[in-house]
Amino acid sequence: MLRRLALGLYDLPPALLALTTLFWAGNTIAGKLAVGEIAPFQLVFARWILVAGVLWLLYGKELRAHWPTARPRLREIVLMASLGFTAFNGLFYLAALQTSAVNIGILQGAIPVFVLLMAYFAYGTRIGAVQVLGVALTLAGVVVVATAGSPFSLFTLGIGPGDGLMLLACLFYGFYTTALQRRPKIPGRALFTLMSIIAALTSLPFWLAEAVISAPPWPTPEGWAVTLYVAIFPSCLAQLFFLRGVDLVGPGPAGVYVNLVPVFSPLLAILILGERFAGFHALSLALVLGGIWLAQRRARSG
Structure with a gap:
């Protein structure tokens, strides 16, 4: 019965993508819980080593079968994994040392806007006047939260x-x-397995540099618990669900669900961490979500 449920879920894009964003929002809470329990790049390296090991056992054969297709694009895949997995997570956990989980969650609302702008410059994706207004609103919301309501x-x-x-x-x-x-x-599972291996390898130098420069202590039991959470949910399940969602509905519609991260993150921060939700957070969240909604509307002709 559980197997039938899992197979059914794997063909339901809304459920897959909603769970993806909930797990990513949980990563915001994990980043704050990790403070003082495990160093940022200890966490990044341990996270991707665990994920790479599990995925290789599950999908290593599939990756080897598709290696001839992936190999000519290896340079691009290395860049994707290094920036999207290693650098993103390293900066994410460093940011958690210096700002609140509510801020981190709302600031992630900038991702869809960055995607829209990059798609315009990289692929010539059209941006209409309404979308430009959406970008402006989202950026205004980001400025409001990043300056604590004093733009x-x-x-x-x-x-x-x-x-x-x-x-x-x-x-x-x-x-x-x-x-x-x-x-x-190539299948999303095979691609993610390859990128997780690359992320583990590219995070190693940062972990070694962190060990030399700051000599952090060995992770506490709480630090290992956070590591297991981020390895299983935001890393493994969320990425697999997201890639599957992209396969089912395409990157554009799948990307819309990322808008739920700045909604889920503040809620979890308030419920789990007891963080304060100030008036400027509400204003910022309204600007960010409204801006994203406008930015992702199809540009009207003329």
Whole structure:
């Protein structure tokens, strides 16, 4: 019965993509819970080693079968995995040291806008006046949350370091999502297995540098628990569900579901971490979600 349920779920894009965003929102909470329990690049390296090992056991044979197709595009795949998995997660956990989970969740609303702009420059995807307004609104929402409700302080104080790191992480994930539109024609499971191996390898130098520079202690039991969560849910299941969703409905419609991350993340931060949801958070969230909705509307002809 469980097998039949799982197979049924694997053919339901709305359920797959909604769960994906819920797991990614949970990563925001995990990033805050990791503070003081496991160092950022300890977490990134351990996360991808675990994921790569499990996926190789499950799908290694499938990856080997499709290797001739993937190999000519290896340089692109390495870049996708390095920016979308290693760099994004490293910056994400570094940002968690310096800003709130509510901020991190809302700032992830910038990802669909980055994807829209990158698709325009990379593939010539049309952007209409309504979409430009949506981009402007989303960016206004990002500025509001990144300046704690005082947007004019941007000119004097700038953006806080944690929020700045999170925006850079979103930029990298936007590149990864945009590049998925022209990924190699191999099954999502095989591609994700390959990218997880690359992410484990490319995160190793950062982990070693972190060990030399800051000499963090060995992870606590709570740190290992966070690692298991992010390896199973935001890393493994969410990525597989997202790639499957892209296969079923295409990258554009699948990307719309990313809009749920800035909704789920603040809710989880309030319920689990007890973080405060201020008035400027509400204003920012309204601007971000409204802007995303406009930005993803099809441009009208004329």
